[in-house]
Amino acid sequence: MMERFSNPVLMKELKLRFRAFKSFSGLMFYLAVLCIFVAGFLLIYTQFSGTGFFKPSDSFMMFSILSVLQMGLVMFITPGLTAGAISTEREKQTLNILLTTTQSSTQIIIGKLLSSVVFLILMLVAGLPLYSLVFLFGGVSPSQFITIFLFYLVTLIAIGSIGIMFSTITKKTIVSMIATYGAMIFLAGITAFFFFIGVSMEQMSAQPGNMQNVTPFSPITYFWVSINPGALIITTLYPEMASALESVVGISLPIWIVYLIFYILITAICLFIATRKLRANMKTNR
Amino acid sequence: MMVDIQGLTKKYGSFTALDNLNLTLDEGVVFGFVGANGAGKSTTFSILATLLSPTSGDAFINGKSVVKEPKEVRKLIGYMPDFFGVYDQLKADEYLDFYGASYGLSHAERQVLIPQLLELVNLSHKRYEYVDLLSRGMKQRLCLARSLIHDPKVLILDEPASGLDPRARVEMRDILKHLKSMGKTILISSHILPELAEMCDEIGVIDNGKLIAHGNVATIQQQLQGDKRIIVKVIDQIEKARRFFEEDPLISSIELLEDSNSLAFNYRGSTEDQVQLLRKALLADIPVYALREEEKDLEDVFMAITKGADIV
Numbered sequence: 001m002m003e004r005f006s007n008p009v010l011m012k013e014l015k016l017r018f019r020a021f022k023s024f025s026g027l028m029f030y031l032a033v034l035c036i037f038v039a040g041f042l043l044i045y046t047q048f049s050g051t052g053f054f055k056p057s058d059s060f061m062m063f064s065i066l067s068v069l070q071m072g073l074v075m076f077i078t079p080g081l082t083a084g085a086i087s088t089e090r091e092k093q094t095l096n097i098l099l100t101t102t103q104s105s106t107q108i109i110i111g112k113l114l115s116s117v118v119f120l121i122l123m124l125v126a127g128l129p130l131y132s133l134v135f136l137f138g139g140v141s142p143s144q145f146i147t148i149f150l151f152y153l154v155t156l157i158a159i160g161s162i163g164i165m166f167s168t169i170t171k172k173t174i175v176s177m178i179a180t181y182g183a184m185i186f187l188a189g190i191t192a193f194f195f196f197i198g199v200s201m202e203q204m205s206a207q208p209g210n211m212q213n214v215t216p217f218s219p220i221t222y223f224w225v226s227i228n229p230g231a232l233i234i235t236t237l238y239p240e241m242a243s244a245l246e247s248v249v250g251i252s253l254p255i256w257i258v259y260l261i262f263y264i265l266i267t268a269i270c271l272f273i274a275t276r277k278l279r280a281n282m283k284t285n286r
Numbered sequence: 287m288m289v290d291i292q293g294l295t296k297k298y299g300s301f302t303a304l305d306n307l308n309l310t311l312d313e314g315v316v317f318g319f320v321g322a323n324g325a326g327k328s329t330t331f332s333i334l335a336t337l338l339s340p341t342s343g344d345a346f347i348n349g350k351s352v353v354k355e356p357k358e359v360r361k362l363i364g365y366m367p368d369f370f371g372v373y374d375q376l377k378a379d380e381y382l383d384f385y386g387a388s389y390g391l392s393h394a395e396r397q398v399l400i401p402q403l404l405e406l407v408n409l410s411h412k413r414y415e416y417v418d419l420l421s422r423g424m425k426q427r428l429c430l431a432r433s434l435i436h437d438p439k440v441l442i443l444d445e446p447a448s449g450l451d452p453r454a455r456v457e458m459r460d461i462l463k464h465l466k467s468m469g470k471t472i473l474i475s476s477h478i479l480p481e482l483a484e485m486c487d488e489i490g491v492i493d494n495g496k497l498i499a500h501g502n503v504a505t506i507q508q509q510l511q512g513d514k515r516i517i518v519k520v521i522d523q524i525e526k527a528r529r530f531f532e533e534d535p536l537i538s539s540i541e542l543l544e545d546s547n548s549l550a551f552n553y554r555g556s557t558e559d560q561v562q563l564l565r566k567a568l569l570a571d572i573p574v575y576a577l578r579e580e581e582k583d584l585e586d587v588f589m590a591i592t593k594g595a596d597i598v
Contacts, residue, residue, distance in 0.1 A: 008387035012373070019375040092371035097432070100335050100365045101388035102357060281338045 008103065009111025010118075017119055026080075030073055030123050034130050037069055038062070042133075059137035064237050066134070067148050070127065071155065071229050074120060075188055078156050079180035081119060082163030084173040085112040086278065091173060105278040109271060113157070113164050120156045124149065147236055151259070155229050158263040159184055161270035168274040188229055195224040195231075222249040226258035288313040288440060288471040289334070293343035296329050296495075303329045305495040306343070311473070311488070313439070316466050318482035319475040321492035327475040328368060330492070331444045334473070335365040347440055361389070364433030366426075368445040368475075372417040378404065378428055379413045382435055389436035396435075403431040407461055423454030430461060441465065443474045459485065516553045516560070517543070518567075519576035524549070527572045534563060550580070 017023050041062050086109075089095035098108065134140050162183045166176040198221030225231045225245065235242035235255050242255050289311040296304040304326045311317050319327045332338040334345055336356035344351050350358040373381065379400050386396035404410045407427035412420060420428065426446060433441060446462070447455045462485060465472060476482050482489060483503045491499040520527045524547060531537050531551060536559060540551040553560065560577075567574050 006387070008384055011387070012376070012384045015380070016373060016375045092373075093367070093369050094371045094373060096335075096337055096367050097365070097370055097385075097429075098388070099337060100360055100363070101385060102360050102390055102436075103388050104357075279337075281332075 007107055007111040007114065009098075009108050010114050013111060013115030014118060017115060023119065026077065027123060027126060030077065031126060031130075033073060034066070034070070034127050037066065038130050038133060041065070056137060059134050060140055060237075062137075063131075063134045063140045063145075064234070066131070067233050067237065068230055070124070071152065071233055072188075074124070074152055074156050075159060075184050075229065077123070078116070078120060078159040079163050079177060079184055081116040082113065082160040083167050083177040083180040085116065085164050086167040086274070087170060087173040087176050088167075090171060099279060105275045109164060109168070109274045109278060113160050113271070116160050116163075117153075117157055120160075121153070124152060144237065148233065151229075151232055151236065151256075154260060154263050158267045158270075159187075161267045161274070165270035165274045165277075168277045169280075187227060191224045191228040192230065195221055195228065198224060219249060219251060222251060223258065226255045227262045229259075232256060232259045287311065288315070288348055289317075289473065290346040290349075291330075291334075291343070292345065294330065294333060294340050294345055295342045296326075296333065296338065297341045302495050304333075304340070307492075307495075307497050309490060309497060309500065311471060313471055314466075314469045315488055316462075316472045316474065316486045318486035318489040319473060319492065320482065320489055321475070325492045326495040327492055328444055329495075331365070331367075331442050331473065331475065334359075334440075334442055335363060335367075336360055337365075361436065362439050364436070364438035364441045366429050366433045366441070366443045366446055368448060370429055372420075372425055372428075374416070374418045376417050377414050378409060378417055378420070381417050381428065382432055385432045386435045391436065399435060403434055406434070406464070407431045408457065421454075423450050423457065426450060426454070426458060427461065430458075434465075439471060441470050441472045441474075443472065445475055447476055514553055515580040516551055517576075517578055517580055518549045518551075518574055520547055520549075521573040521575055522547070523573060527567070527574070530567060530570055530572055536563075 045058050045062075086095065089098060103111075131145070134145075159180070163176070163180040166179040166183075167173070170176040170179065198218065202218065202221065222245065232255060235245070245255065246252060287310045289309070291307055291309040294304055294307040295302070307326070307330060319330070321327045329338065333340050334347065334352060336352050336359050339353060344353050346352070347359045347362045350362060352359050373384075376384065382400045382403060383396050386399060387393075391399070401410065401413070404413055407430055409420075409424060409427055409431070412424060412428075417425065417428065430443070430446065433443075443462075447458050450458060462472065462474070466485070474482065474486070486503070488500065488502050490497055518527065518531070524542065528540065528542065528549060531540055531549060536555040537551045537553055540549060542548075543550055553563075555563065560579075564574065564577050567577075
């Protein structure tokens with residue numbers, strides 16, 4: 001029964017990934033960054049003496065910064081894991097053989113994506129002991145914690161799909177890598193930039209007499225902030241900020257819903273393109 | 287028939303890589319595909335392996351269209367490309383296990399098949415070795431075992447002996463002979479033409495995307511009989527001999543060979559005519575001590591055919 005649902009590419013990729021030294025060095029780097037941050041934060045707040053107080057609000061602050069940092073790490077690592085998924089097979093001349101097996105394009109693409117997702121989940125899980133420190137000091141509800149992790153999952157699947165798509169449509173891994181990091185920078189940085197530009201322009205175009213009032217900004221500016229992963233984490237942790245943004249734009253569509261719709265759409269489109277383009281030299285994609 | 291290629295054409299812009307290729311092969315036939323680099327062999331094989339769509343035409347493997355039913359075709363073929371890579375971190379048995387699973391074989395089936403295939407390609411002793419540590423010849427044999435894991439009816443082997451040392455080449459040839467005895471239909475391309483001649487039931491010569499000759503080696507050689515090359519050796523009087531042979535209407539392109547006592551010419555006559563020619567030469571006091579037909583191997587056949595003459 002299990003064999004019917006097993007994906008050979010997934011099993012092979014997991015085997016290869018967990019035998020590679022770079023997987024463990026990557027995991028070590030990830031945990032080291034988190035450790036340095038948590039230890040540094042605790043030391044600063046306890047004034048390097050170990051005798052200072054650490055209030056639940058401080059713990060919440062640590063959780064917030066840790067969440068944004070972890071989102072940043074996930075976004076930084078995901079392209080590295082997925083952007084070479086297909087192009088590396090092509091460069092190593094293993095793709096043609098794989099394409100002559102009876103596996104469908106969908107099976108191959110999903111297998112490649114899942115192997116990266118599984119490794120990223122392992123990274124998140126490996127970081128849980130550090131998160132447990134937050135619970136030790138209180139200030140964070142389990143629901144917030146679970147919500148944040150679900151958003152990580154959605155984000156890493158979406159960026160993973162972008163990586164797989166570029167890896168399929170470009171011939172070289174380096175090109176795919178650059179394109180995927182470009183997309184990641186767009187989502188994490190350029191959207192924030194567009195948001196601030198939009199807010200500034202709308203502030204400037206507002207009536208001088210109304211400067212005291214909150215200037216409503218356009219749905220497109222709201223869209224830019226809605227698809228920004230950093231903004232999502234902040235508005236999830238500080239719901240009052242989300243409410244303020246919604247009231248200003250006058251749209252009663254929470255940021256997290258826009259975020260989910262956008263990233264699920266991105267995932268679906270990227271996986272569709274990757275599946276269609278995997279057997280690019282064949283008219284039929286079977 | 288097992289392989290039926292109908293009007294297969296592949297164009298890349300204005301360049302025609304494959305031009306209206308027609309070919310049929312029966313079950314159990316070993317077909318050697320001969321042609322220069324870029325002649326269209328790999329393009330043909332890529333289309334048959336469902337990696338490439340033809341611009342027009344179609345090919346059928348056991349009645350299944352490579353264009354319309356590629357997934358069905360993949361079950362029927364085992365493909366070995368001219369250049370291929372391996373996964374660094376997999377062991378030989380894991381390599382075969384992965385491809386077995388990729389063809390939908392159950393774990394139990396794979397456990398039975400893998401030792402048998404490794405035995406077939408003489409790699410049982412390397413079962414637990416990492417694939418990237420194997421020699422090139424071993425990798426080629428492992429790739430051949432991989433192409434057999436789902437017991438395909440047709441094997442498509444693109445230059446399976448390329449880059450191998452003589453010993454590895456002999457080992458590969460022995461394995462292919464064994465596969466032939468198992469009744470597999472094998473399509474094989476190679477630059478090592480004499481090796482193909484020994485092994486193949488039929489050969490096809492492709493040049494500039496066109497199949498210019500197809501048949502067994504003997505048939506194709508027969509097509510060249512009109513141009514058979516005769517070598518005559520005389521003790522002396524080479525100029526007299528030359529004048530004598532020049533007068534014969536069946537002889538053309540006469541030339542003096544480097545040893546200065548031998549002549550070579552193209553002869554259009556039959557074997558009986560050849561006997562008469564020798565008799566006449568001796569009666570004319572030409573001191574002929576040897577007259578023989580130059581043997582043509584597959585290499586010569588290929589060179590003669592690809593000179594430009596459309597024989598088929």
